Amino acid sequence: MNEAVETLEGWYALHDMRRIDWKAWRSVSAQERARAVDELIALTRAFAEVEGQRKGAYGQYHMAGHKADLMFLHMRPTIQELNEVKARFQKSRFADFTEPTYSYVSVVELSSYLAKPGVDPDTDPYLQGRLKPVLPKTEYVCFYPMNKRRQGEDNWYMLPMEQRREMMKSHGLIGRKYHGKVTQIITGSVGLDDWEWGVTLFADDPLQFKKLVYEMRFDEASARFGEFGGFYVGNRLGDEGLARLLHLEAR
Numbered sequence: 001m002n003e004a005v006e007t008l009e010g011w012y013a014l015h016d017m018r019r020i021d022w023k024a025w026r027s028v029s030a031q032e033r034a035r036a037v038d039e040l041i042a043l044t045r046a047f048a049e050v051e052g053q054r055k056g057a058y059g060q061y062h063m064a065g066h067k068a069d070l071m072f073l074h075m076r077p078t079i080q081e082l083n084e085v086k087a088r089f090q091k092s093r094f095a096d097f098t099e100p101t102y103s104y105v106s107v108v109e110l111s112s113y114l115a116k117p118g119v120d121p122d123t124d125p126y127l128q129g130r131l132k133p134v135l136p137k138t139e140y141v142c143f144y145p146m147n148k149r150r151q152g153e154d155n156w157y158m159l160p161m162e163q164r165r166e167m168m169k170s171h172g173l174i175g176r177k178y179h180g181k182v183t184q185i186i187t188g189s190v191g192l193d194d195w196e197w198g199v200t201l202f203a204d205d206p207l208q209f210k211k212l213v214y215e216m217r218f219d220e221a222s223a224r225f226g227e228f229g230g231f232y233v234g235n236r237l238g239d240e241g242l243a244r245l246l247h248l249e250a251r
């Protein structure tokens with residue numbers, strides 16, 4: 001059998017995409033909307049608290065295009081906890097005015113292709129910080145799922161370890177050029193969801209997503225082996241932004 005790369009896993013992740021039913025939202029009284037928004041803000045504040053306690057991570061985003069209006073990104077130590085936060089949202093008043101459009105379940109992953117020897121991942125602060133991340137507070141987020149191709153001559157999983165390591169090195173070098181502009185969190189999802197990885201990118205300038213993803217398309221790891229699902233892009237929402245988004249002018 002070919003040599004599998006060892007991986008390190010951190011927190012589980014749920015990318016939870018929702019569409020707002022604006023017609024239903026508009027049809028209820030301003031008072032009812034205010035109650036739903038107050039409850040929602042209290043809930044999202046509670047979600048965000050885990051970040052300070054280092055028991056998870058949370059971000060909320062206003063998504064561009066029609067694939068979704070909102071993305072809630074939760075990271076927690078277990079899938080059970082992810083299910084609990086999902087259920088807490090589903091039981092909220094505001095959830096009645098949304099419909100789920102897409103979700104992705106995965107776990108933060110680091111592969112050992114470029115691992116430094118002699119580092120204990122259980123105690124190394126750098127690795128622990130990457131496996132259990134605080135979400136970057138950039139203006140924009142981009143998410144998409146991907147596979148490494150398994151077809152004929154282009155079968156990633158049949159390549160010798162050294163060849164895969166070389167390609168990941170080249171991949172990492174391109175990524176490093178975007179240091180300070182784009183931060184990535186790679187989550188593994190083999191056995192958890194429909195694709196092999198989730199790619200979540202964070203940047204203050206969304207053009208940098210385009211530039212990075214485009215440049216990587218010319219690199220062998222992506223050019224020959226990358227297969228991609230739908231792309232989602234959005235901007236980060238604070239509590240005030242969320243309340244503003246849901247506010248309706250009287251008419």
Ligand code: VOV
Pocket residue numbers: 005109110111112113114146148168171172174175176178182183184186197199201212213216217222226
């Ligand atoms: C922001 C830039 C950036 C940087 C610096 C970066 C670096 C690195 C390093 C050093 C490593 C290897 C070690 C590890 O950490 O696992 C990886 C690993 C990985 N990457 Fe990456 N990646 C980036 C960015 C980045 C992007 C934009 C994509 C999407 C590809 C594209 O074409 O759209 C991606 C994918 C991945 C994946 C799927 C893996 C796991 C592959 C596997 O077979 O295990 N990645 N990545």
